[in-house]
Amino acid sequence: xxxxxxxxxxxxxxxxxxxxxxxxxxxxxxxxxxxxxxxxxxxxxxxxxxxxxxxxxxxxxxxxxxxxxxxxxxxxxxxxxxxxxxxxxxxxxxxxxxxxxxxxxxxxxxxxxxxxxxxxxxxxxxxxxxxxxxxxxxxxxxxxxxxxxxx
Numbered sequence: 001x002x003x004x005x006x007x008x009x010x011x012x013x014x015x016x017x018x019x020x021x022x023x024x025x026x027x028x029x030x031x032x033x034x035x036x037x038x039x040x041x042x043x044x045x046x047x048x049x050x051x052x053x054x055x056x057x058x059x060x061x062x063x064x065x066x067x068x069x070x071x072x073x074x075x076x077x078x079x080x081x082x083x084x085x086x087x088x089x090x091x092x093x094x095x096x097x098x099x100x101x102x103x104x105x106x107x108x109x110x111x112x113x114x115x116x117x118x119x120x121x122x123x124x125x126x127x128x129x130x131x132x133x134x135x136x137x138x139x140x141x142x143x144x145x146x147x148x149x150x151x
Contacts, residue, residue: 024086031079034082035076035079092106092107104148108144108148111144
Protein backbone atom coordinates (compact mmCIF):
# COMPACT_ATOMS: atom_id res chain seq x y z
CA UNK A 1 0.00 0.00 0.00
CA UNK A 2 1.23 3.44 -0.87
CA UNK A 3 1.63 5.75 2.03
CA UNK A 4 0.21 9.22 1.73
CA UNK A 5 2.73 11.74 2.92
CA UNK A 6 1.14 14.54 4.83
CA UNK A 7 2.70 17.91 4.40
CA UNK A 8 3.13 19.91 7.52
CA UNK A 9 1.70 23.39 7.35
CA UNK A 10 4.12 26.21 8.09
CA UNK A 11 3.74 27.60 11.60
CA UNK A 12 3.19 31.10 10.20
CA UNK A 13 0.29 29.84 8.09
CA UNK A 14 -1.28 28.15 11.12
CA UNK A 15 -0.92 31.42 13.07
CA UNK A 16 -2.65 33.31 10.23
CA UNK A 17 -5.45 30.73 10.13
CA UNK A 18 -5.97 31.07 13.89
CA UNK A 19 -5.91 34.88 13.67
CA UNK A 20 -8.41 34.93 10.79
CA UNK A 21 -10.62 32.37 12.60
CA UNK A 22 -10.74 34.58 15.70
CA UNK A 23 -11.48 37.57 13.48
CA UNK A 24 -14.38 35.70 11.85
CA UNK A 25 -15.73 34.73 15.28
CA UNK A 26 -15.56 38.31 16.56
CA UNK A 27 -17.24 39.60 13.39
CA UNK A 28 -20.02 37.00 13.66
CA UNK A 29 -20.63 37.89 17.32
CA UNK A 30 -20.69 41.60 16.44
CA UNK A 31 -23.15 41.02 13.60
CA UNK A 32 -25.48 38.98 15.82
CA UNK A 33 -25.24 41.60 18.58
CA UNK A 34 -26.13 44.38 16.15
CA UNK A 35 -29.20 42.49 14.96
CA UNK A 36 -30.24 41.75 18.56
CA UNK A 37 -29.91 45.46 19.38
CA UNK A 38 -31.97 46.27 16.30
CA UNK A 39 -34.61 43.73 17.34
CA UNK A 40 -34.88 45.33 20.79
CA UNK A 41 -34.73 48.90 19.47
CA UNK A 42 -38.46 49.59 19.90
CA UNK A 43 -38.44 48.02 23.38
CA UNK A 44 -35.60 50.34 24.39
CA UNK A 45 -37.50 53.35 23.08
CA UNK A 46 -40.56 52.37 25.12
CA UNK A 47 -38.41 51.72 28.19
CA UNK A 48 -36.68 55.09 27.84
CA UNK A 49 -40.01 56.91 27.47
CA UNK A 50 -41.94 55.18 30.25
CA UNK A 51 -39.63 54.36 33.16
CA UNK A 52 -37.81 56.54 35.62
CA UNK A 53 -35.22 54.65 37.63
CA UNK A 54 -34.35 56.64 40.75
CA UNK A 55 -30.68 57.09 41.54
CA UNK A 56 -29.48 55.69 38.23
CA UNK A 57 -31.71 57.77 35.99
CA UNK A 58 -29.02 60.07 34.55
CA UNK A 59 -26.58 57.27 33.77
CA UNK A 60 -29.26 55.12 32.14
CA UNK A 61 -30.65 58.13 30.28
CA UNK A 62 -27.17 58.95 28.92
CA UNK A 63 -26.54 55.37 27.74
CA UNK A 64 -29.97 55.00 26.18
CA UNK A 65 -29.69 58.35 24.40
CA UNK A 66 -26.39 57.24 22.84
CA UNK A 67 -27.89 53.95 21.66
CA UNK A 68 -31.19 55.41 20.54
CA UNK A 69 -29.59 58.17 18.46
CA UNK A 70 -28.36 55.50 16.06
CA UNK A 71 -30.55 55.15 13.01
CA UNK A 72 -32.13 51.66 12.78
CA UNK A 73 -31.17 51.52 9.08
CA UNK A 74 -27.55 52.23 10.05
CA UNK A 75 -27.68 49.41 12.59
CA UNK A 76 -29.20 47.07 10.01
CA UNK A 77 -26.60 47.97 7.37
CA UNK A 78 -23.79 47.53 9.92
CA UNK A 79 -25.12 44.11 10.88
CA UNK A 80 -25.34 42.94 7.28
CA UNK A 81 -21.86 44.22 6.35
CA UNK A 82 -20.32 42.71 9.46
CA UNK A 83 -22.04 39.38 8.81
CA UNK A 84 -20.91 39.28 5.17
CA UNK A 85 -17.36 40.12 6.22
CA UNK A 86 -17.49 37.29 8.78
CA UNK A 87 -18.57 34.85 6.04
CA UNK A 88 -15.82 36.05 3.69
CA UNK A 89 -13.29 35.62 6.51
CA UNK A 90 -14.46 32.03 7.09
CA UNK A 91 -14.03 31.38 3.34
CA UNK A 92 -10.50 32.81 3.59
CA UNK A 93 -9.71 30.51 6.52
CA UNK A 94 -10.93 27.40 4.68
CA UNK A 95 -8.96 28.37 1.56
CA UNK A 96 -5.82 29.06 3.57
CA UNK A 97 -6.17 25.74 5.40
CA UNK A 98 -6.20 23.92 2.06
CA UNK A 99 -3.42 26.24 0.84
CA UNK A 100 -5.39 27.50 -2.17
CA UNK A 101 -3.88 30.31 -4.21
CA UNK A 102 -7.25 32.10 -4.52
CA UNK A 103 -7.45 32.33 -0.73
CA UNK A 104 -4.02 33.93 -0.55
CA UNK A 105 -5.06 36.44 -3.21
CA UNK A 106 -8.32 37.17 -1.38
CA UNK A 107 -6.49 37.79 1.91
CA UNK A 108 -3.88 39.93 0.16
CA UNK A 109 -6.59 42.08 -1.43
CA UNK A 110 -8.64 42.53 1.74
CA UNK A 111 -5.66 43.14 4.02
CA UNK A 112 -4.01 45.34 1.38
CA UNK A 113 -7.12 47.51 1.20
CA UNK A 114 -7.26 47.85 4.98
CA UNK A 115 -3.61 48.81 5.53
CA UNK A 116 -3.91 52.43 4.27
CA UNK A 117 -7.03 52.88 6.41
CA UNK A 118 -5.15 51.54 9.44
CA UNK A 119 -2.24 53.93 8.75
CA UNK A 120 -4.73 56.80 8.56
CA UNK A 121 -6.27 55.72 11.87
CA UNK A 122 -2.80 55.60 13.45
CA UNK A 123 -2.09 59.13 12.19
CA UNK A 124 -5.35 60.32 13.80
CA UNK A 125 -4.32 58.83 17.14
CA UNK A 126 -2.08 55.99 18.23
CA UNK A 127 -3.45 53.37 20.58
CA UNK A 128 -2.10 49.99 21.58
CA UNK A 129 -4.90 48.06 19.86
CA UNK A 130 -4.57 50.05 16.60
CA UNK A 131 -0.81 49.48 16.61
CA UNK A 132 -1.15 45.75 17.31
CA UNK A 133 -3.79 45.23 14.59
CA UNK A 134 -1.72 47.19 12.08
CA UNK A 135 1.45 45.25 12.93
CA UNK A 136 -0.32 41.89 12.64
CA UNK A 137 -1.92 42.82 9.33
CA UNK A 138 1.33 44.22 7.92
CA UNK A 139 3.24 41.05 8.84
CA UNK A 140 0.40 38.88 7.53
CA UNK A 141 0.40 40.80 4.23
CA UNK A 142 4.18 40.59 3.89
CA UNK A 143 4.26 36.84 4.63
CA UNK A 144 1.44 35.93 2.24
CA UNK A 145 2.84 38.16 -0.51
CA UNK A 146 6.26 36.53 -0.13
CA UNK A 147 4.77 33.02 -0.16
CA UNK A 148 2.55 33.82 -3.14
CA UNK A 149 5.53 35.11 -5.12
CA UNK A 150 7.46 31.89 -4.39
CA UNK A 151 4.71 29.68 -5.84
